[in-house]
Amino acid sequence: MMPVGDPFTARGEGVLRPQARARPEAGLTVDAHGVITDWSAEAERLFGYAPSDVLGRAAAALLAHPSDALRPAGPDGWGPDRETVEDAAAPLRVRCRDGHWEACSLRIRPTLNGPGAGARWSVTLTPVVRAGRELDGAVLEALFTQSPIGLCLFDDDLRLRRYNSAAEGMKGIFTPRSLGRRARDVWAASNADELEELLTKVRDTGVPLLGFDKHGYPPGDPDHEHYFATSAFRLEDSSGRVGVAVTGVDITARRRAEQRFALLAEASGRIGTTLDVVRTAQELTEVVVPGFCDAAVVDMLDPVLRGDEPDADAARASLRRAGVTVNQALGVEVGDPHLDLGTTSSIPPSDARCLATMDPVLRRVVEPDSSGLGLSGDLGTGNGLFGLIVPLRARGSTLGLATFYRFGTPRTFEEGDFVTAREVTSRAAVCIDNARRYTREHVVARALRRQLLPSRFPPQGAMEIAHSVVTEGTSGDWFDAIPLPGARLALVVGTVVGSGVYAAAAMGRLRAAIHTLAELDLGPDEVLARVDDLVTHITEERGEVLGVRPRPAPGSVAGATCAYIVYDPVTGHLSVASAGHPVPLITYPDGTVEPADLPSGVALGTGDSPFGTADMGLPPHSGIALYTPGLLAGAGAGAGIEDEGTTAGLEELKERLVASRDDPVEDACRATADALLHRGSRHDAVLLLARTHVFDEDQVVTWDLPSDPAVVATVRALVERQLSAWSLDGKVFPTQLVASELVTNAIRHAEGPIKLRLLRDQMLTCEVADGSAAAPRMRHARAGDEDGRGLFLTAQVTQRWGTRYLETGKIIWAEQPLDAESGLGDLGASGLADLDV
Template sequence: MLERILALSPAGMAVLDRDLRFVWVNEALERLGGVPRDQRLGKHLRDVLPLLDLRLDAEGIESRTREVLDTGQPLVDHLMRGGTKAHPHRPHAYSLSVFRLHDAANRVLGVSFMVLDVTDRWRARERLALLNEVGAQTGSTLDVMHTAQTLADTSVPRLADFVAVDLLDSVIRGDTPRPGARRDPPRMRRAGQQSIHAGCPESVAETGQPVSFHPRSPETQCMHDGRSRLEAMPGASISSWFATDPARAAKIHEFGYCSLILVPILALGDVLGVVRFIRWQLRDPFEQDDLLLAEEVVARAAVSIDNARRYTRQHSTALALQRSLLPRSLTGGSTLDVAWRYLPAHASDGAGGDWCDVIPLSGARVAMVVGDVVGHGIDAAATMGRLRTTVRTLADIDLPPEELLAHLDDQVLRLIDEEQTADPSLTPAALGATCLYVVYDPATRKCTMSRAGHPPAAVITPDGSVTFPDLPAGPPLGLGALPFESAEFEVPDDSVLALYTDGLIATRDQDIGLGLDRLRIALASPEVRLDELCGTVLDAVLTGRPDDDVALLLARTHALNEDQVATWELASDPSVVADARSLTADRLTAWGLDSLLFTFELIVSELVTNAVRYGNGRIRLRLIRQDTLICEVSDASSSSPRMRHARTTDEGGRGLFLVAQLARRWGTRYTADGKIVWAEEHLPANGTQDRAN
């Protein structure tokens, strides 16, 4: 009965003597291995194993069996994988258990082993591992193309010999999927592919290239109806891909089949693309279980692809918003040569709150500003845009730098109140900002700077020396109730001013002091073109991808020469109006601007008359010929002139109205000892400033 039980056992069993020769084999082992009993009996284990599968580790299995024979310690549930004579192209898994045999006197007779086919259990475990790996690997990135390539890499060779992932163009751009009408082929792109052969010779398109499908092709139909397909094709259909490799083509003809699975990529009801799984060698064609596995693999990857698509959309939206809020170009006219760089940090939010700007002011002056809003993302970019607009508005009314920052601080406080009302958990520190505001006057060659918690500007003189002017630090914007101060100093002509955000000098691997030293060394080449200097600074100061956004603004100063500025001191007497007209006429004639004589004499007459009538102390008249012709009349009064709308019977009140009609722009700015009323006019085509004069 015992012998019959062993012979009829569904588990493959054999008995080996002390030399590891086969002395007994049951029928189940013959069926499992595909090697007849007469080819086993009397032969060593190491001679029989290669007959079963060349991929089995014959020496390793024999050494383990010998160890059981020597030690008596049984080997239990040892997993073996490979094909057999019965199923050469279908991988199987077997559980091997080996134990030592003794007689009644406890003498060692040999060993017996038992083999069980655990292919189904092994495949279930492999499929679960594949699903877990696909979910983990594809979810590790938010890049659509990388996610698709990861899906292909993970599926080869564990599921297929070749995998191609094709996505809709709109998905790769981050837009909402639009497969198109059924009669029109969708616009698609190869997002990822992998093959068991190097270089993907099976591919009909390179990764990133457009792919096209016929409107009635299985791929197009699969995307339109959202249903997977399992198809078998003759070997000749795929061997044509190897026209340049006859040996491989012959091998495929030998297998005689090509098995194909098409699975649509679906996410929340939207079709994102299609995945092709192709199998033709070293395994059997796809079965229904493989189709279910492929669908589950694609379903898990589809979630990651859709997340990457949505992130791409949000990322692109944030960057587009930031680009729209940042200046498209910066120019300082003939007063400043300007170059700038904005380098976003590699952050998940994509956009940040750094910005820089150049703003023309009255009197040929130019304002430069650089700022940094705390945080990243759309909120930071939107806050940056609001602050940049506020700075431009405040600069347009000619506020001194310290007053401008005070008003900007008020605006930040209002923004903080709005945000904290919507989300009480936010703190002012999470909504703050820093700013540096600089005004350059080419007529006096002086710079006035004020900062709110921002790194100081750098000044590079023509001889190459780099200094960081000592400015009052000022509190960051958003704290309130603390004053801002400014400092004024003279800069030589052709000096370079460098404004930047703290992302340039403060990184994880260096403190601000080291960053400033690197910046000083990198800036010590003022003769270099500003565009080249920007690149040199970024390469020299940044040691890698910045942790924070970086904004860098470089401006080379060009002072006005003596021939471009004319200044006269006038007494506060009505008789000086005629003198002012005469002096203006002489200067405009000397500048070759006779076409502006009548207009500008009238403007000067009205502004000087207002200063005599309503101002205090002596009057100063200054004419500036730069990109425009500018007239400035200053006095000691701090009262601002107001344009009146005179009635037809009024004898006065039309002076500023005439100035507003005749001049391109006009306005008032305050000084430490009074105010300046100015007006400017376009130069005629033949009267443009020539700096060589």
Template sequence: MNPVDPEPADPGRFDASTDAVAVVTGAGVVTGWTRAAEELLGRAAGEVVGRSAARLLAGPGDPARVAWIAERCRAGMGWSGQVPLLHGDGHRVDADLRVSAAFRIGGTESFLLSARQPRQRWAVGQSVLDGFLTRSPVGMAVMDLDLRYVWLNDTLEKFGGIPREQRLGRRLSELLPGLQAETIEGLMRKVLVTGIPVTDYEYVGWSWADPHRRHAYSTSFFPLVDAADDVTGVCYMVLDVTERWNARQLLALVNEAGTSIGRTLDVLRTAQELADFAVPRFADLVIVDLLETVLDTGGHGTWLTDAGPAHVRPVMRRAALKSVREGAPEAVAGVGERVDFLPPPHDLHLLISGEAIHIPVLDPADELWLAQEPERLANIREYGIHSLISVPMRARNTALGLTTFMRSLNPVPFQPDDVLLARELVARAALCVDNARRYTREHTAAVTLQRSLLPHALTGGTALEVASSYLPADAPGGVGGDWFDVIPLSGGRVGLVVGDVVGHGLAAAATMGRLRTAVQTLADMEMPPDDLLAHLDDLVLRLGEEEPRDDIGTPLVGATCLYAVYDPVTRRCTMARAGHPPPVVVTPDGAVSFPEPPAGPPLGLGGMAFEAMEIELPENSLLGLYTDGLIEGADHDVARGMDRLGEILAQPEPDLRALCTSVVRRLVPVPQADDIALLLTRTRALGPDHVVSWDVPADPAAVADVRARATRQVEEWGFWELALTTELIVSELVTNAVRYAEPPIRLRLLRDARLTCEVSDASSTAPRLRHARSTDEGGRGLFLVAQLAHRWGARYTPQGKIIWAEQEIA
């Protein structure tokens, strides 16, 4: 076989019912021959079957080409082309041949061949051809070697709006100088020189037929040659593709808007991005008015759905404004001002369920609704605003506001296609505005919740000077669960706590509030730090059972915590931690250390005990508790963050608040994705002039002597008004210890922010407050103490317990 002039395969080109069909083996032997094949080549089946198919070709075979076609068909692709065949009477038959993919018959590789004679070409008369060229919807022209018009059809004459008589003999650049004439003539010269056609060159321009609207054209150029194959001119064809070009432009604008609008979760910024994007691409003036309820981050919208009355005009504020004129003098109201503008009809349903309003030609004389807007009417006339589109902003069945597009300098009115673009732009912006609104409200609620759960005022009494700093996370999830607290305890002691709940948002803030409340309750029960964390761990475990779990079954509730108790009398600090960074200590001489209590597991894991550690702090030492957000960073590890924290705290700074602010600002100069909490304290000590104590013998007769000593000491401190109540409190507490407790017994008076009376013994049994009946002879002692003292309680020590009572100092 010797195929020539191969053509692309056409599945619908052959018909097996009428075409000549033969079956040929892979060795080239004919095994099947149809009646149509006999008619095409004048050969009976007996003359062909069982013989080589090469005998059917009109010329010499090409083994390489035949092998290539065979391989292609074995790959399942098939082949088609034109081949010369030899008729039985010896004349040549040009046939269109198609070869099928290879298949097997009885184990023999075979190919199905079908052939037919090419169809005769349609002959067209000169009159028909002239009518076709003249009335074709494609503009056509013929230019000579000097690029002057020698012929054009009616369509091209209509495109340009210039009569045929004025075009003939003149060049394009002379007729339409603003239509990229130089570029088009450059392309035609290139075709004349190279003889290579230029197809589908698109450009945008104008014509005298429609001078106020841009049109897009697709143009092709090809050379004209004579019988001697010499170039005699150039022919070009023009097709108006304005609608296709507009569709592409609209699609491009919409795609670009997706990356330009809604880049931040800020309502006003998103509205301004919409206005900035549309001017001057689409409009000369863009106004975005949003309902006040949308801009109110704390309220609930009255006009957010279709539940409100339609006869009431909504209250909106101008959220964004953009104009091609500097300062937007066309606008009646500026950004931030209240507006109530609604184009006709003046109905709230426009915002709730109405369609976009399109006024292609805005004629102030014909628009009755403008009579109610005298100031706006004056601006329309002064600045020549002639076309308008107003699109309601809605998202998720929520009315947000109204966006208005206007044209003044651009003379082309808004077209129906422009309304589609305006609606698409506003729809995208509305989703972004609604997302920003929802995020802002949730973020505000989370921040409000967290700040309400954090302490508003911290005091360390006479034991500590306290300063704190909290910085919310700059993350889509909003605030996190970092918290801190300073808890006054009995005996002038102070409890210090800092913690960090896993996660961000409302859930983390709510969990933080529950843990902070639990810590305050456990601290009031005078629990040591390790026991307090154990009880807090149990609470987090119970909370985790109530919360959802992740894919591997791990509870989504977790936290870290550090709890410390500072005693200003002994200057000792007892602390324990649950997966939290260690505290930082700076002594008065500037030495920095990070005492590390045994690192217990984070809260919520369970199964492991917590251990406490005790250190002694010199007076005026600096003790800092913090969360990991303060020391972690993208440019350094935790160890480096701790070193930098110590370096800053070691610098002399008498103002503790200023030092706290400086630490956060220097360690975290830019917002980050985690909360930051820092609690700084400067320790104080209570000297001998504030504390006195006496050993009490286990003898009821010793009560009177101890009571007298306590009364004299209170009077020496100048608390005359507390002498009597102190005498009664000491008498009751010491008497109970002598009667029911075990020695050694000791009485201590402590003068701090309050006057505290403490009685310690070696017993672990705490007294119980009873309400004695009128017939009882005893049981009123603790009840009397509770009535006289500001508060009272008991705490356990390794040696026993301490019963204490506090009195307010005037």
């Protein structure tokens, strides 16, 4: 850098320009003997010698090295052998008065000799360095007048000394008033302090600065932020004084494009991480604050939040706030209830215009109101609040509005921001619509699942039952309790692969199939075997229709698991079977917890292995726990290994079952499920707890009967006496009818031994057992037939009847509700005589 007083500090109309200078030439005259006879003022200024110092001295004495010669002697003595010589060889080095030397080019020509004078020569010395500086001056002139790159020079105090014409056009940053100011004061509304710190390092270390972003709001365009790619390097003159040269190029358009692409890339990665409408709306506001705007809100149409299709006339719908983010670094406090999530409001006229035209709308908010962003505190020295409203549209439907706010700085939204806002909201709208569609499917699946699962357990006295369903959505976990003849109860828990509507439908098919098979009074292993056959058939049928190889798929019946148990409260007998499902846990009254002793088997529809059955006797007040795998998965959340997590969960489940065995079954079920899922597991789970009862002796009565028709009258008497003891006198006639008919059929068509049993629980059950495997068939007797009416009458006076097969025969049973009137109607006791044999 050149000092202030050097030839390059001249000013012209506020712009620093280099000052032109004549080419320096030192002239002297030498006689024929090489003695200096004349010394010009230019030679004095160039070499520092006064005329008195050099006149009369040999010219060769001025050379840096005495061996150097000005020129070989000519014919007349000193001088060249021709009249004029331009030295084109290496320059001569002339020693200056201050000790340094100057390299000079040489030009010699003879001079006219006066009368009596000898030969004289005119010598012109031109410093070659000075000649080079003329080129430097031309380069500087071009840099300060023609260069398209802004250039400014700072002295060693980092005060502005010069700037070129390109810098003068940089949005009013450099003006004549800027001269003499420090770097941080030239453009205060920017990151000036950071730049001055970097320029100080350049000045002190000499390490150049490359590609620094100087950005802010320039005086020539205070409403828009500008970026300049700034580089700097140190300058040093021959005297050792230093300064810093700084260049700048306006890269605002490029930076804004980069910021736009960066914002869009971030939006692609951060918006739509979940299939939740509200969470996706919140992600949109979090992405744009603070990089794009100072605050953002998203208002969704009410139907969208429910998962429904948005209204065709969106302008008439109400809005519900689904996302809010404010840049807290600005020190603005949120104090308006309209910022609360879930706030409902009507669509203001400005927003209605936005929905009508589907174009972004920019408006200035003078005061916060219900239609804008409510903020408490100063909005920034009267600069106001600017809101850019953009409709959220996807697949031709309007889902809501996104509003971006800028405040506290002298800036508003410009055309490029409109494009950015459109693209960000467009991507967010697609994610929101995906979440809306998922929400709709989720709502439908949950409704379907609620309809397919039992809402309450049927009244029965075999067990106390409680269930806990923990679900984050629409899993395929299900359960059921099915009353069986003879006061027995079947419990079933299962899991279908996948979730959603298909899983709910598959669950419904399985539950209906097992319920139907349970009504046939088959054993647990037979029920699972027939369900397995059904699932295999359905899977093969589906594969034939779709033309694909049958395999378990999410939401399909194939691959489902199931555990099925049957408990008899009369004998305390339990039968258990499992198809690929965790086996039930048995809690004994002494606190012992053990899994049922049977293999879990294979999943339904995946193999042809037979299903095993475990039979055991349980003491009264034993506990039975059936569950789905998700209940144990929560305990392994921190283990990182599924098997270890399942093992830990199983041990914790056993501990909880023991600890809560004396609590009410409802409380024990709820506490156990909460304890196993307390780690924030997102798994769906079902827990079904049951505690067994054994009927008292006065609830069951059994008679062994001979195979003699005469015993039918005795049967009527036995029934009447027992029902009177149970205070069920209103059930005497229908029960006598049922018992006599069933005993008569056993005597006529079956083999002995014959047993009659009455059970009193929620239902009054009459059972007749015999040694034959042939089942009775109800007939519709014609007017002239003498028999065939017995089972028809039995069906009329009971709620249901059927046959249960044993290894030694069968049992014909019939049930009557205890709190219902007799179904005999006009058929009195005299009618029983017609049924006698």
